[in-house]
Amino acid sequence: MQINVKNVAKDYGKRLNAVHAIKDISLEVEKGEFLGIMGPSGAGKSTLLNMISTNERPDHGQIIIDDIDMTQLHDRELAKYRRNKMGFIYQSFELLDSLNVKENIILPLALNHANKKFIEARVKHLNYLLNIEKLSNRNVDDLSLGQRQLVSAARALINNPEILFADEPTGSLDSKSATILLNYMQLINQREHATILMATHDAFTASYCSRVVFVKDGTIFSEIVNSGKREDFFEQIINMQRTIGGGSYFNVSENN
Amino acid sequence: MYLKIIRRSLSKMHDSYLIYILACSFAIGIFSILISLADNKIMKHDISMWRTSLVPIVFTLSIVFAVSAFVYMAYVGGFFIKQQRHEFLTFEKLGMSKFTIILIGFIQTFVIQFVAWVLGIIEAFIFQKFFGMLLLYLMRVRIDFTSAFNWNSIVSLLQIAISSMVIFSVMNAFRTYRIVKKKKPNTKKVNIWLRIPTGTIGILMFVSAVVGTIGLFTAMESTDTRGYSNRVILQSLYVATAYFFGTYLIYFGFLPVLLTALQKVKWISYSGLNMFSFKYLKERMKRNTSVLWFVTELSTMALMLLTVCYFGYRLVYDNYHTEYPFAMTANRDTVNDVKKTIDDSKTEISREYHSKIKIELVSSVDETTRVLVQRPASFMSYSEYMRLPKKIRDQNPYVNPKQFMRIGFGNDETFGFSNRRIEWNVKNSAKIVTHKNGSSFPYGGGMFPGSLMVTPDNYYNKMNTASTDTLYGWYFKHGDKITKKQAEALRKHRNAYMIHVDAKSSVDDSTFTITKYNPNNYGDNDYIQAGFVRQENAKRRLHQIVGFFIFMIAIFSIALLLALGSVLTLRVLLRDDHEWRQLKTLKKIGVSNQEIRGIVRSENILTFVIPLIFAILQAYAAIILINNEYSSIIPEFAIICLSYVVLYSIIGVVTYMISWRSVKRRIN
Numbered sequence: 074m075q076i077n078v079k080n081v082a083k084d085y086g087k088r089l090n091a092v093h094a095i096k097d098i099s100l101e102v103e104k105g106e107f108l109g110i111m112g113p114s115g116a117g118k119s120t121l122l123n124m125i126s127t128n129e130r131p132d133h134g135q136i137i138i139d140d141i142d143m144t145q146l147h148d149r150e151l152a153k154y155r156r157n158k159m160g161f162i163y164q165s166f167e168l169l170d171s172l173n174v175k176e177n178i179i180l181p182l183a184l185n186h187a188n189k190k191f192i193e194a195r196v197k198h199l200n201y202l203l204n205i206e207k208l209s210n211r212n213v214d215d216l217s218l219g220q221r222q223l224v225s226a227a228r229a230l231i232n233n234p235e236i237l238f239a240d241e242p243t244g245s246l247d248s249k250s251a252t253i254l255l256n257y258m259q260l261i262n263q264r265e266h267a268t269i270l271m272a273t274h275d276a277f278t279a280s281y282c283s284r285v286v287f288v289k290d291g292t293i294f295s296e297i298v299n300s301g302k303r304e305d306f307f308e309q310i311i312n313m314q315r316t317i318g319g320g321s322y323f324n325v326s327e328n329n
Numbered sequence: 330m331y332l333k334i335i336r337r338s339l340s341k342m343h344d345s346y347l348i349y350i351l352a353c354s355f356a357i358g359i360f361s362i363l364i365s366l367a368d369n370k371i372m373k374h375d376i377s378m379w380r381t382s383l384v385p386i387v388f389t390l391s392i393v394f395a396v397s398a399f400v401y402m403a404y405v406g407g408f409f410i411k412q413q414r415h416e417f418l419t420f421e422k423l424g425m426s427k428f429t430i431i432l433i434g435f436i437q438t439f440v441i442q443f444v445a446w447v448l449g450i451i452e453a454f455i456f457q458k459f460f461g462m463l464l465l466y467l468m469r470v471r472i473d474f475t476s477a478f479n480w481n482s483i484v485s486l487l488q489i490a491i492s493s494m495v496i497f498s499v500m501n502a503f504r505t506y507r508i509v510k511k512k513k514p515n516t517k518k519v520n521i522w523l524r525i526p527t528g529t530i531g532i533l534m535f536v537s538a539v540v541g542t543i544g545l546f547t548a549m550e551s552t553d554t555r556g557y558s559n560r561v562i563l564q565s566l567y568v569a570t571a572y573f574f575g576t577y578l579i580y581f582g583f584l585p586v587l588l589t590a591l592q593k594v595k596w597i598s599y600s601g602l603n604m605f606s607f608k609y610l611k612e613r614m615k616r617n618t619s620v621l622w623f624v625t626e627l628s629t630m631a632l633m634l635l636t637v638c639y640f641g642y643r644l645v646y647d648n649y650h651t652e653y654p655f656a657m658t659a660n661r662d663t664v665n666d667v668k669k670t671i672d673d674s675k676t677e678i679s680r681e682y683h684s685k686i687k688i689e690l691v692s693s694v695d696e697t698t699r700v701l702v703q704r705p706a707s708f709m710s711y712s713e714y715m716r717l718p719k720k721i722r723d724q725n726p727y728v729n730p731k732q733f734m735r736i737g738f739g740n741d742e743t744f745g746f747s748n749r750r751i752e753w754n755v756k757n758s759a760k761i762v763t764h765k766n767g768s769s770f771p772y773g774g775g776m777f778p779g780s781l782m783v784t785p786d787n788y789y790n791k792m793n794t795a796s797t798d799t800l801y802g803w804y805f806k807h808g809d810k811i812t813k814k815q816a817e818a819l820r821k822h823r824n825a826y827m828i829h830v831d832a833k834s835s836v837d838d839s840t841f842t843i844t845k846y847n848p849n850n851y852g853d854n855d856y857i858q859a860g861f862v863r864q865e866n867a868k869r870r871l872h873q874i875v876g877f878f879i880f881m882i883a884i885f886s887i888a889l890l891l892a893l894g895s896v897l898t899l900r901v902l903l904r905d906d907h908e909w910r911q912l913k914t915l916k917k918i919g920v921s922n923q924e925i926r927g928i929v930r931s932e933n934i935l936t937f938v939i940p941l942i943f944a945i946l947q948a949y950a951a952i953i954l955i956n957n958e959y960s961s962i963i964p965e966f967a968i969i970c971l972s973y974v975v976l977y978s979i980i981g982v983v984t985y986m987i988s989w990r991s992v993k994r995r996i997n
């Protein structure tokens with residue numbers, strides 16, 4: 074077991090109008106798993122993902138990754154750990170607009186003082202794969218949302234993370250780009266045994282996962298495991314969505 | 330609803346507003362104190378110098394102060410509006426009318442200004458007594474200071490308060506208007522190709538200025554005579570201008586280009602955070618070019634002010650030590666009594682001297698009233714002057730046997746009148762015109778009525794006057810040891826005789842008569858010849874002037890430091906949303922707090938150290954330019970710079986701490 078989430082809870086805001094974003098969630102993720110986290114908007118998916126990826130500290134509970142209690146680590150060790158082992162695709166992209174596209178992508182490698190040739194090779198590879206070569210010298214501000222999402226995905230993937238956190242990675246993508254990205258994620262999941270945690274409210278995206286947990290009002294409502302066939306899994310997910318929220322919450326994208 | 334918005338934005342930026350309000354209220358407080366001090370009854374009544382020479386200085390200084398404070402408040406006050414540009418634009422998008430947004434900007438500024446003024450005036454009320462006492466203490470005047478705001482100054486203060494509140498609020502309303510109107514942010518991208526040549530010119534100018542400074546310095550070292558050739562003056566003028574504009578061009582062109590170049594070199598920029606921090610610092614720098622420049626030039630001014638004031642003080646002090654050695658003087662009438670008193674006391678005489686003078690009427694322009702007056706003056710021959718102890722003559726300009734030199738009242742020279750043109754129509758003698766002005770002693774400024782003129786021997790001998798006198802002087806080893814009682818006894822010799830002038834239309838027809846001093850019969854046309862002068866008086870005056878200088882220097886330098894410090898601090902603290910977001914993003918992609926702290930640190934260093942270095946270089950050049958009397962000012966200047974650097978670093982470190990604290994709070 075690589076990730077062990079023990080009874081975490083998180084509140085936002087002050088006492089009177091506090092929001093209980095996460096109320097006592099426990100979760101175990103094996104190495105090499107492709108875990109989906111689903112739920113309606115505001116369910117707490119991003120919050121959960123942020124806590125596991127050590128972006129935010131939980132109010133209660135423990136997050137144990139590779140037998141290290143992340144909630145106890147000091148800032149510097151945490152930063153080192155995150156840099157070396159983790160990749161992040163954020164819902165709001167989190168690109169640096171003072172840097173151009175290429176610089177944004179290579180930043181994680183530069184932070185690790187990686188070899189210059191290696192950096193160039195990696196960025197070339199990913200650019201080709203995600204089909205964003207032409208963007209290389211563009212300004213982040215001028216990109217469309219979809220392009221930004223691809224750039225942020227490229228940045229997350231550039232240092233071959235052991236664990237990839239993706240928050241709505243396909244939210245702004247057209248179906249073709251989404252499929253390319255998801256396929257690539259599946260590829261690194263299978264070939265390199267990268268662990269992937271992905272939050273989404275999209276059933277099609279979730280169908281790439283090997284397991285999906287459903288979050289509702291800050292707790293885990295249920296989970297389903299992918300038995301092998303994507304079409305069946307997709308159906309199961311849709312059904313579960315209906316059970317949870319009557320469908321209208323969800324952006325159920327029928328078959329792509 | 331609008332009030333709610335205003336309240337929210339006030340609380341959101343409370344740190345920065347707090348700094349601004351404190352700086353403003355300090356300035357207002359000091360200004361009020363200066364105004365009320367100038368007008369203070371006690372000061373006017375009990376310190377004779379206050380009325381005559383110090384009030385105008387206080388007054389001028391308070392105007393200088395007010396102007397600088399105004400510039401500061403107007404300039405820095407604008408930061409806050411710019412800071413909120415994003416919010417204002419959002420308000421507009423949400424359908425708020427332009428007028429309402431402008432009103433928000435107006436009211437917000439008004440509230441801030443109001444608070445600052447109330448605090449400032451309260452501060453003034455509380456601290457006036459303290460500052461007054463401090464001033465009196467420094468001037469070593471032993472009277473009680475009673476604080477009193479007279480009605481007039483309160484009224485004028487309130488008027489200034491209200492008008493400035495309105496003016497600043499209108500200014501900010503206008504700034505808001507410009508934001509809402511223009512929409513597009515001010516992203517006129519200055520092309521790098523413009524920055525490269527300007528930066529190069531800047532560097533060239535700066536380097537040539539540094540070379541010029543070194544050249545000037547060696548020129549100073551090798552020159553002994555007073556006054557420098559035109560070449561040196563031109564050179565220093567060039568140096569000053571080159572620093573002034575070179576600095577701006579360097580900020581504008583060179584530093585951004587340098588950072589760009591560094592960022593283009595892959596093995597530097599592809600390592601660690603450099604890629605980000607170079608760009609980030611460059612952006613911050615481009616945005617703050619004018620602020621950095623402003624701060625640099627202001628610091629230069631501050632350093633110059635401090636140095637000049639320091640030399641003013643030194644001059645008074647030197648004057649005192651060379652011209653008023655521990656000494657006493659007397660004239661023909663009192664010499665026996667004074668000498669007897671000295672002999673009776675434990676005073677050790679180290680040297681005696683005496684000189685003959687003649688007294689004659691002159692007609693000259695009164696310096697303060699600018700009208701011709703006829704008054705008695707004393708004359709001393711060149712050879713008699715040369716017989717005076719060298720110590721006395723040392724500080725005076727050189728005179729050859731054919732030249733005239735006026736010996737004035739000591740402190741005139743301090744205030745920069747040493748080149749004043751003197752024109753005397755002497756009764757029955759040739760007219761005297763000279764530019765040479767020596768300072769007060771021998772025999773104390775208070776000894777003779779009017780001033781004393783050193784004349785060529787044959788001029789002196791030709792003077793045809795019945796009135797002569799002999800002045801006597803003694804130097805003591807450790808000051809006079811005259812007891813209180815003896816001093817009391819001497820006091821009746823205070824005024825030796827009275828010279829009554831009977832002025833006619835032409836000075837040649839006028840006459841004067843010498844009578845015994847009579848306090849009841851003392852009119853406008855009577856001049857008193859003092860019977861003796863004890864060093865005591867001079868010492869008191871010295872203390873007063875020195876204390877006054879120290880007080881003013883202290884107040885001004887504190888104010889300047891506060892102003893500069895707060896400009897920089899605010900500039901470092903105020904980041905707009907976009908800059909905040911970048912720091913947060915860094916945190917999210919795995920940059921540690923330490924590394925972000927490093928960015929904050931380099932930013933601080935950039936904003937504090939660079940202006941300081943540039944300022945010191947410039948101030949040094951300027952000081953050399955102004956102060957060509959002093960061959961070596963390096964040690965003093967170094968000390969002043971050092972203390973400035975220390976104070977500055979303290980502000981820098983505090984800013985860094987505050988800055989890091991606020992960044993940390995927001996990124997975690």
Ligand SMILES: Nc1ncnc2c1ncn2[C@@H]1O[C@H](COP(=O)(O)OP(=O)(O)O)[C@@H](O)[C@H]1O
Nearest residue numbers: 085086092094113114115116117118119120121
């Ligand atoms: N920084 C924050 N401050 C206050 N409330 C927040 C914050 N982030 C999230 N929340 C609240 O927590 C709940 C869960 O949010 P989130 O995890 O973003 O949901 P989602 O499942 O859509 O990603 C929501 O009600 C949201 O409003």
Ligand SMILES: [Mg+2]
Nearest residue numbers: 118119164240
């Ligand atoms: Mg979310």
